[in-house]
Structure formats: structure tokens, C-alpha cells
Amino acid sequence: MHAARHHETHARGLRQTAAAGCGLVDSRRQEQAAPAIAFRNVSKRFPGVVALHGVSFEVRTGSCHALMGENGAGKSTLGKILAGIYQPDGGHIESDGVPRRFRSPLEARQAGVGIVHQELALCPNLSVAENLCLSALPRRGVVVDREGLLTQAKRFLNEVGADCDPEDELGALSTGQTQLIQIAAALATGARILVMDEPTSSLSLAEARRLEQLIAQLRQRGTTILYVSHRMEEIFRSCDTVTVLRDGGHVATMPLEQTNPDDLVRMMIGRSLAQFFPAHAAHAAGPERLRVEGFSSPGKFRDVSFSLRAGEVLGLAGLVGSGRSEVALGIFGLDPAATGRVFVENQPARIRNPREAMSLGIGLVGEDRKRQGMVPEMSCGENVTLASLHCPGGRGVWGRFVHCPLCARKAECLRIWDFIRLRSERQWVAKFFQLLRVRAASPDVSAVTLSGGNQQKLILARCLARNCRILILDEPTRGVDVGAKAEIHRFIDELASAGHAILMISSELPEVLNLSTRVLVMRNGRVAGILDRSEATQEKVMQLMAGRNGASQASPATQLAQLAIA
Amino acid sequence: MESDPQTLPAVIAAESPARPPRRRSRFKETGLLGVMLALGLMLSIFGGSLQVRDRDTGETRTVNKFLRADNLDKLAKNTSFFAIMAIGATFVIITGGIDLSVGSIYCLAAVCGAMFLNHFGPRGAGAGASPVWVVPMAILICLGVGTLCGLLNSVGVVWLRVHPFVITLGTMAIFRGVAFVMTKAQAFTHFPAEFTDGLIRYKVAWGGANLFPVPLAIMIGVTLLAAWYLRRAVTGRHVFAVGGNEQASLFSGLPVSAVKLKVYAFSGLTAGIAAMIMLGYYGSASSDAGKGYELDVIAAAVVGGASLAGGRGTALGALLGALIIQMINNGIVILNIDQNYSQIIIGTVIVLAVLLDRVNSVFREKRLSRAAQLVKESRNEEASESKS
Known part of the structure; x- marks a missing residue:
């Protein structure tokens, strides 16, 4: 109990510095508001494995909170507990200061928590519009209201800036687009808190950039994001706070500007990186x-x-x-x-x-x-x-x-x-x-x-x-x-x-x-x-990947080229 | 160079690690064996007994209704058809396919064999031909027709790339139709005695009853061969690989098409073997033979632990699955349960068996994750050791 209180004060302090550091609007109000999500001593056991033991931390409203750790550290499990897919064996979750228990994804959704999965969680055989409005298809009597469906879907798509035809079959779209549509689907259900479980693991660079912009937009609108990822770069670009898990336990929660990639890796693996990445040996090429x-x-x-x-x-x-x-x-x-x-x-x-x-x-x-x-x-x-x-x-x-x-x-x-x-x-x-x-x-x-x-x-x-x-x-x-x-x-x-x-x-x-x-x-x-x-340098390779002459290339390539030069 | 890698000869020539840990027992049919024994025990106890008159001495004796030689022999004979075909079906199911045409292949093979045997039988046009070649020819026809039909299935599955369910649904009708046209809906009987009584219906008098050991022997032979093949043969391993993950098998350079070709042909072959036993045992065949057997066969395979999703199944399991279904059939007679209920009971057993299998696999997963946890712990220890 004492430890928990201590943790709370500690977290509040961090929150303050984070808000100040990020230059977010009205840090005072942020401080007073209850955290969007608080994990209190959450534990989860799977047969033979303790996936989480006693994890406690808070996620500030409107922040993009990174969740890091090696595979098997419990990141995804935690995300799934928040989204109601798993139930914790111990501890509980607080949402806006109120203890909650999500017994199903539906309950979590009703409480405003949406999840964007690592793997696709939509129906690839249905159209984009149908997927977006699946939980509440607009209808006229028993028939689906085609017009209403399309206008609604277009609104959702605009919200995330996805430029695809709502009548396209979902399975025909690229991974990046389906990812955006998953986010749109989560927002369509009124999610204020989004769990993103390795959203960029199968995205191209340009698509990942698009997602980054979207995250920034969502945050401006006050959406809270729990961002599970391995990728250091994007975490430092998109997130403001990070929580590191190791072997199911909580290691640290801190504002990102107080840390650096090396420290994070050390916290994740419990050792320093230098031990892990040996210098590349040059080989004499043979036949x-x-x-x-x-x-x-x-x-x-x-x-x-x-x-x-x-x-x-x-x-x-x-x-x-x-x-x-x-x-x-x-x-x-x-x-x-x-x-x-x-x-x-x-x-x-x-x-x-x-x-x-x-x-x-x-x-x-x-x-x-x-x-x-x-x-x-x-x-x-x-x-x-x-x-x-x-x-x-x-x-x-x-x-x-x-x-x-x-x-x-x-x-x-x-x-x-x-x-x-x-x-x-x-x-x-x-x-x-x-x-x-x-x-x-x-x-x-x-x-x-x-x-x-x-x-x-x-x-x-x-x-x-x-x-x-x-x-x-x-x-x-x-x-x-x-x-x-x-x-x-x-x-x-x-x-x-x-x-x-x-x-x-x-x-x-x-x-x-x-x-x-x-x-x-x-x-x-x-x-x-x-x-x-x-x-071979990062810049040169990127230029070649995207095309040196930006004007002649497609738009994602242009973006990339600019990025590579910048 | 301490970890001088890694060409195969170098690796193989390298110091062998301390004897590789012994393979853990892979016997997966304990549950099924238990169910079989429990069923047997139940039938022996509740089946009651029966008065039989000894044929030689004329004395009457009391024998157990279930545990008596001729009942067990009948059970073995009834099981043999299904068990043999279920083993073929198991091979197909392991690759993730399905063969709905076994019943029809069985029928077509039986009818072809029957027409041949009838022709050279005591009343046929070719009567008096030497059994030395007639009998092997008849066997060859049954097995050959079965294999050929199986190959036709596999052509559809492999080259036309049609889902096996559809292909075999089609050939199920086609093969039976061919049998119907060939026989003009007649039954064929009057086979040479050398094939029936001299071979398949070979009699052994034992314990005051006539036993027919040949179907049982063939069944056991096929099971042992198939079990050995699945476990030890390269093709057997490939069968599991293709069913477990076809694309990964392709990426590993396995002959995926050839494997599929083989399993459907084998499924046809087992139907041919079953047809041969049936011909010899009953001495007749018509185009009605084996109607609906495909479902019994698939049921036996599934009860025996074959996974319709592919990648799992054993030959012994198929045998036990067929045996359990036949024991229930037998039990319905012995316990004087109304015959009309038999389908309900068997259907229930199939569902229960699959449920039981799932519970079992949950336990297995628990065991596995416990093992994984142990590894993780030892890894952590390793890490902490290397740190210090």
C-alpha cells in the first residue's frame, strides 16, 4: 500500500515534468485530471508462465505512452488486458480514476478503449465501409442503409486521412491502409484510449510516417494512446512517456526526454547494448x-x-x-x-x-x-x-x-x-x-x-x-x-x-x-x-530508395526524399 | 576459431555433444486405449452371459456375452473394413485434405473384383480356371482399382487445384455411378472357393467357435506398416509437414504435389484392401456396397485423433477409433438397446471424443508452457552467471 502511494507521488512528479517538457497545453489542468488509465498491481498468469506480476503505472490523458520490452516481457498482454481481451488475475485497472473491470472487448469498447492489433482483426471479405460500421450498421428496417453506410464510412475515413474507396473489399488493400482503417474502426466506436500493438511492424517507411502524423493529430484531439513497439526511432518521435517492462515486471516509467535509446535498451534487457552488438567483421570475398x-x-x-x-x-x-x-x-x-x-x-x-x-x-x-x-x-x-x-x-x-x-x-x-x-x-x-x-x-x-x-x-x-x-x-x-x-x-x-x-x-x-x-x-x-x-550511408540509401528526383516519383517517395534530406 | 561455423560436413564432423537426450515417448493413444478398455470392461460386466451348447460334447456352458470368441471375432471383422480405410483417410486428413469417395472406391473395387471372380467362379463362363492365377489376379484387381481411383482424386486435387472436398464429392458420385452401370444393379456371387473359404474366410476352430483370423491379420498388418511408415519414413514425415504448413513445406523444398498424390492413392488402396476382405468374407458384391461408409471412416479417423485442420493423426489412433465405434455398435446389440438409438449414440460419441481430444491438448499445452518456463529460468540463471 505504502509502495503504491509512493509510486503515485513519483508518477505525478514525472507527469508534471513531462507535461512541462513537452510544452503541452495547460500542464496544471493535466496534473489535476485523473490519469486516463492507471494500472494498479496488475498480474496475469498463463498456464506455467507469469506474464505480468504486479505492474503499476499511469497513463496521462492525451499522452502517447510507449510500452517497451523484449518479446515476452508482457507488453502485448498488458495491452490486451486493457482492451478486455484478457482478464487480470490480480490488481485492477482505473479509468479516469474509477476502478474498472473489462470482462470482454465489448465492455472495454463501451468504456472508450479501442485496440489496433498486430495482426488484422477485421473481416477481409467485407467492404471497408461495412468493416467500419460493423458494430452499428445503419439500416432502414431490416435492410442496410447503403447511402448512410457510405457517408458514415467516408466521415470515419476522413478522420484518419485514409484515401480509399469505402466500397473496396478490405482484403484488397495494402497493410498500411488496413492499419489506418483499423484505427478508424476503433475511433468509430468512440474510443478515447487507443492501444496500438506494434502498429508499424508490417508497414513501409512512408506508411509508418503517415501513422506518425495521425498519432499527432489524435493527441491534439485529446485521445490517449498506449503505444506498444520495438522500434526506438518511432517511439522517440511519437511518444512523450515510456514504460519499460522486463519479464513481466515493471522496470520504469519516465518521460522520454529524460532517457535515451541506450538506457532504454539496457532497461529492457538488463544489460548494456555494447555486449550485444559486436563489431562487424570485414571478410575477404571469395569466388x-x-x-x-x-x-x-x-x-x-x-x-x-x-x-x-x-x-x-x-x-x-x-x-x-x-x-x-x-x-x-x-x-x-x-x-x-x-x-x-x-x-x-x-x-x-x-x-x-x-x-x-x-x-x-x-x-x-x-x-x-x-x-x-x-x-x-x-x-x-x-x-x-x-x-x-x-x-x-x-x-x-x-x-x-x-x-x-x-x-x-x-x-x-x-x-x-x-x-x-x-x-x-x-x-x-x-x-x-x-x-x-x-x-x-x-x-x-x-x-x-x-x-x-x-x-x-x-x-x-x-x-x-x-x-x-x-x-x-x-x-x-x-x-x-x-x-x-x-x-x-x-x-x-x-x-x-x-x-x-x-x-x-x-x-x-x-x-x-x-x-x-x-x-x-x-x-x-x-x-x-x-x-x-x-x-553506403543512411542518406544515400534512402535517396536511392525513394528516388533522387522527387518530382518524378509518387507522393510517398517524395515525402521520403524530403525526409532523407532534412 | 572457437565457433568456426558452419558448413554441414564441419558441423557433422564436430565433436558430438554428450549423447542427445532420449526421445520422449511419443505414444499419443493412451486416452483412446483407456476408452477402449473401459468400454470393453463395461460390456463384459453389463452384457450378461449366454448359454451355449458345445458342438462336440453337447454340453451347455455359460459364457460372457461380450467376451466370447465368436463375438470378439465378429467385432474384429467388422472393425477391419473401417479401420483399414480409416488409416487411409488418416493419411489424407493429416495432409489437411479429405477423401469423401472412399465408400464409392470401396464399392467400385469390390464390384470389379466380384465381376472377375464371378466370371471365373463355379457358375461363370471361365469356370475351371486355375486358382493359382485367378486369386492373385482378383486381389490385384481390387487393390489396383482402388489405387487408380485414388490417383484420379489426387490428379484433381494436385493439378486441377480443386479443393479435395469438392473433387472427392464429385468422384464419390462418379465411382458409384460407374459401379452401378457396370453391374446393371445386379449382385455378383458364386466366387471360387479358393478365394473365399480358402483365403479370406479361412476358418480356425477354437473354443467351440469358428474364427476367421484373416481380416484381423490384414488389419493389424496394415496398421503396423502405416504406423511405422508415418513415424519413420521420409514420406511419412513429409505428410505431416505438408499438413502442418503447406507453404513452409514448399519453402523447404519438399515435393508437396508428390506427397499429396501419394496420400490419395494410398487412401484408394486401403479402400481396395477393404473391398477385397469384404468380397472374400461375404462372397458377394453389388453397387450398393459401402454406401455411407465415407462418413464412418472419417468418424473413425477423427475419433482416433486425426485433426481435420491437418498435421495430426496416427495409424494406431485410426484403428482404435474404428474399434471404439464398432464396440459401441456391438454393445448396442449386447445390451439390448433399441437399434433405433444407435445413430444417436454414435454421433454423441464422436463429438465427445473430439472434445476429449481438445481437453487433452490443453493439458499438453500446459505441460509445454511449463517446460518453456523452465527454459526461461535457466536462461535467466545463465545470464546472471555471465554477468557475475
Whole structure:
């Protein structure tokens, strides 16, 4: 009790400084008003895991309050408790000074709390307008009032500044637009408090900027925002206060201008960052592993040419939609319309499907771990060896069946005839677990129980187990916590120095700049330029991404170019 | 270089870690076995007993109504058709597909076999042909027709990219229609005795009753093979992978189409095997054979723990699922429950079984998250150690 009171006074003090620091209107009034939301000793247990224990802090009305922490720190759980999706096991929430208990998302919504999910929580098969007014469809008798629906929807869309046709099917829109529409939908229900759970994790830079502006507008109107994110930059741009959680506990709540990114990271992981990000080692480039010439696919990318040498990390930068991932899929044999020449180890290769790509030693770690990577029903170990159950020896019936026991490549083979050698498999898995420091209770637990970083390691291990010498990593650290991110960065570095050729696609410029030997920038499906490590700076890459000549580009690109210059 | 990475030969040649931890038991059918034993126990206790006259000595004895040789044998025989087909269906269901045409494939295979056997039977035009080739031919026809029908399904699923529900719904009607046209709605009987009494209906006298061990033996054989295949074969692993996440399987370079081709063909093959047993056991077939079996088969697979969402299922589970459904059928007779209630009871059991499975998986998740917590704790310890 005493601690709680102490905390309260402490928080009030902070609030004061924050309000003064931000130059917000009438700090005096702010001080007197009850906080929009106060968490009091909130706890939540999941079977076997304590997701939150005794978290207490306040969110000032009209502020944008950042919630930070590693994956598994409890940020999303807290957001979901506020939105009524989960119920706390202990403690309670106060809204405007009144203790509340939201037993369902509906109750939370009625109390003015809206949530914008990490994943889409709308109906992709309905139109934008229908989604926006889903909870209260205007109607005439039993029929939906089409006109009323459209005017209402247009009003909501204007509010967030989304320029899309309310009659469009939601599923046809880009992620950025659907994100805006989610916000519009939350506001449409009269939300005064918005929970945004990693809203920018799948947005392009320009879309993220748009969201930032919107947040500023919303705050002016007095909406309170609880902003859950990993991204330091946007937090420092959009938010005024930050709360850091670690392992389900509250670490600190403070105004952002009293802290800096390094401190925040230290609070999040409990250690300093320097221990985590090792200096990038320069590698001597070896022989050429992959060369792509005049690679095109109608509507996706045109005339892409580059070469990739052993020991090199070729960073592939570009805005979302610039054709980065499409090129990767094309090389991997997943684009039947792709034309052009691909050379693997200086041999011309026609890759028609991933099977052929893998037998040439090309491995792809897809951008969407859930859809393109993990097999949730299988154990971690089985996920690792999934791609390695092929026969590396002969082809055809003779090689696979008759010759099998005499095969010279037994050491890199997990099968005997059509059967898996389970003991060897377990040894392999144990080795790769050790090598990549995969943290799992046992190789036999289901892969879904692992954290994002460990899942990513499993998929990386899958490619390594298949002995892929050319690795295409598409967003290798998306949705991965800081610790695992640093580990994956180190693996990429080590793999390159061991002679692998790595093509790394990433939306995070620091990642690209830090890890790459060279940076290939794509714009509108074309290669905008290839920069050497020495000449690749944030400004240069951004200019190439957005187009140097702003006037000739689309509006988001213009915005970006200006931004890059500023 | 302490962590000199990472080419495969280097990794494999590296010092092996202390013996990898032993694989934990993956036996998932404990619950089903329990249900089966409980049902058996219940039927033995409440089924009551029966007076039978010993054929040799003429004495009357009291035997348990459920636990007597010929009842159990009948149960095994009834189970065998469904269990075998349910194993095929389980393979399909693990890949996330469904095969509604098994009943019709079963019928078509049976009718083709029956026409062949009838032709070379005692009253047919080809009477007197050597059983040495007639019997294997008949078996080959049943299995071949089944496999072929299954392949047709897979062509639709893999190349035409139509949802398996739709394709097999269509072929369900088509195969039965073909059987109907072929037979002109007649039943075919009078098979060579070498196929019926000499093979499938091979009799063993034991405990004063005639037992027919062949269907049971085939069922056990198919189950063991399928279980072994699913657990150990590369293709078996691929079946799980494709069902668990098709796109991830594609990205891992698995032959997704070939896997699907194989499972539908296998489902057809199991229908062919069941048809062969039926022909030999009953000695006749018509275009009505196996009507509605597809649902019984899918029910058996689902009761046996196969997940219609794909990625989960076992061969032994399918067998136990079929057995439990047949035991209930059997129990309805033994307990003198009105036959009219049987469908209601079986329907209830299917729903209950799936519910039970879900409860079980919730417990499993709890266990897993507990394990995850342990890992987290050890990680924290590690971190604090490295700090100090």
C-alpha cells in the first residue's frame, strides 16, 4: 500500500515534468485530471508462465505512452488486458480514476478503449465501409442503409486521412491502409484510449510516417494512446512517456526526454547494448556463388542484375513493394513468370521450384515465419531437419534404393532407403541447437512454444542442415527481441566469414548498413543502385530508395526524399 | 576459431555433444486405449452371459456375452473394413485434405473384383480356371482399382487445384455411378472357393467357435506398416509437414504435389484392401456396397485423433477409433438397446471424443508452457552467471 502511494507521488512528479517538457497545453489542468488509465498491481498468469506480476503505472490523458520490452516481457498482454481481451488475475485497472473491470472487448469498447492489433482483426471479405460500421450498421428496417453506410464510412475515413474507396473489399488493400482503417474502426466506436500493438511492424517507411502524423493529430484531439513497439526511432518521435517492462515486471516509467535509446535498451534487457552488438567483421570475398542477369517478372521487377560472392553479405534495401521479396522468391523458383539468367557457382541454372533451388544450395528464410517457415504441429527437431531428408547421393531408383547403403555421402544423409535414421537425426538436431544456441526445453517440444528469435534460428538451422551455401534471408530479425536479434546478426556475420554467400533483405536500414558488405537498393522493381560498404550511408540509401528526383516519383517517395534530406 | 561455423560436413564432423537426450515417448493413444478398455470392461460386466451348447460334447456352458470368441471375432471383422480405410483417410486428413469417395472406391473395387471372380467362379463362363492365377489376379484387381481411383482424386486435387472436398464429392458420385452401370444393379456371387473359404474366410476352430483370423491379420498388418511408415519414413514425415504448413513445406523444398498424390492413392488402396476382405468374407458384391461408409471412416479417423485442420493423426489412433465405434455398435446389440438409438449414440460419441481430444491438448499445452518456463529460468540463471 505504502509502495503504491509512493509510486503515485513519483508518477505525478514525472507527469508534471513531462507535461512541462513537452510544452503541452495547460500542464496544471493535466496534473489535476485523473490519469486516463492507471494500472494498479496488475498480474496475469498463463498456464506455467507469469506474464505480468504486479505492474503499476499511469497513463496521462492525451499522452502517447510507449510500452517497451523484449518479446515476452508482457507488453502485448498488458495491452490486451486493457482492451478486455484478457482478464487480470490480480490488481485492477482505473479509468479516469474509477476502478474498472473489462470482462470482454465489448465492455472495454463501451468504456472508450479501442485496440489496433498486430495482426488484422477485421473481416477481409467485407467492404471497408461495412468493416467500419460493423458494430452499428445503419439500416432502414431490416435492410442496410447503403447511402448512410457510405457517408458514415467516408466521415470515419476522413478522420484518419485514409484515401480509399469505402466500397473496396478490405482484403484488397495494402497493410498500411488496413492499419489506418483499423484505427478508424476503433475511433468509430468512440474510443478515447487507443492501444496500438506494434502498429508499424508490417508497414513501409512512408506508411509508418503517415501513422506518425495521425498519432499527432489524435493527441491534439485529446485521445490517449498506449503505444506498444520495438522500434526506438518511432517511439522517440511519437511518444512523450515510456514504460519499460522486463519479464513481466515493471522496470520504469519516465518521460522520454529524460532517457535515451541506450538506457532504454539496457532497461529492457538488463544489460548494456555494447555486449550485444559486436563489431562487424570485414571478410575477404571469395569466388562468385550467384549471379543474376536481366532478371524480370512482369508487374513485379525488371532487369535485375547482381552478383553475390562467397563471404559476402549483400543487403537488399528498398521500400515495401519495391520488389525485394519478389526477386528473392523468383531466384528461389517460386515465380513461374520470371525470366532472365541465373548462374549458380558460374553454372547457368534453371530453377523452376524450391526443390531445385535447394539442391543447388540456395536456401530461403522467408519473411513470414508463421506462414513460410514453421510447421506448428511438428517438434523443433523435426522442423530443423525438414529440408534435409532428401537423398544427397544418386538420383533415381538406383541411387536412392539400391545403391543407398554403399553411398559415399552417408555422413551428410539422414536416411536409409526411404526411412529416417532417427538417431542420426537427433544428433544433427542436437548439434544445430548447440551451434545456433536454440533455447528449447527439448528438441521434442512443439515449435510454436519457442520465442520468435528461437523459431527464426530453427529455420536458419533448417537451411544450414541442408548445406545451403547461398542463403537468402528475408527480414531475418522481424518480430525478434533485441537479444535474439544481436545473436542472429552475429550468425549472419559468422556464416559469411565461413564462406556462405548471403543475400539479406531488410526494412531496417541500420541492420542493412551494419551487416552488409554491399547494399543493393531497389526502387519500383528495378535496381536503383549498388553501394559499397564504405559509401553506403543512411542518406544515400534512402535517396536511392525513394528516388533522387522527387518530382518524378509518387507522393510517398517524395515525402521520403524530403525526409532523407532534412 | 572457437565457433568456426558452419558448413554441414564441419558441423557433422564436430565433436558430438554428450549423447542427445532420449526421445520422449511419443505414444499419443493412451486416452483412446483407456476408452477402449473401459468400454470393453463395461460390456463384459453389463452384457450378461449366454448359454451355449458345445458342438462336440453337447454340453451347455455359460459364457460372457461380450467376451466370447465368436463375438470378439465378429467385432474384429467388422472393425477391419473401417479401420483399414480409416488409416487411409488418416493419411489424407493429416495432409489437411479429405477423401469423401472412399465408400464409392470401396464399392467400385469390390464390384470389379466380384465381376472377375464371378466370371471365373463355379457358375461363370471361365469356370475351371486355375486358382493359382485367378486369386492373385482378383486381389490385384481390387487393390489396383482402388489405387487408380485414388490417383484420379489426387490428379484433381494436385493439378486441377480443386479443393479435395469438392473433387472427392464429385468422384464419390462418379465411382458409384460407374459401379452401378457396370453391374446393371445386379449382385455378383458364386466366387471360387479358393478365394473365399480358402483365403479370406479361412476358418480356425477354437473354443467351440469358428474364427476367421484373416481380416484381423490384414488389419493389424496394415496398421503396423502405416504406423511405422508415418513415424519413420521420409514420406511419412513429409505428410505431416505438408499438413502442418503447406507453404513452409514448399519453402523447404519438399515435393508437396508428390506427397499429396501419394496420400490419395494410398487412401484408394486401403479402400481396395477393404473391398477385397469384404468380397472374400461375404462372397458377394453389388453397387450398393459401402454406401455411407465415407462418413464412418472419417468418424473413425477423427475419433482416433486425426485433426481435420491437418498435421495430426496416427495409424494406431485410426484403428482404435474404428474399434471404439464398432464396440459401441456391438454393445448396442449386447445390451439390448433399441437399434433405433444407435445413430444417436454414435454421433454423441464422436463429438465427445473430439472434445476429449481438445481437453487433452490443453493439458499438453500446459505441460509445454511449463517446460518453456523452465527454459526461461535457466536462461535467466545463465545470464546472471555471465554477468557475475
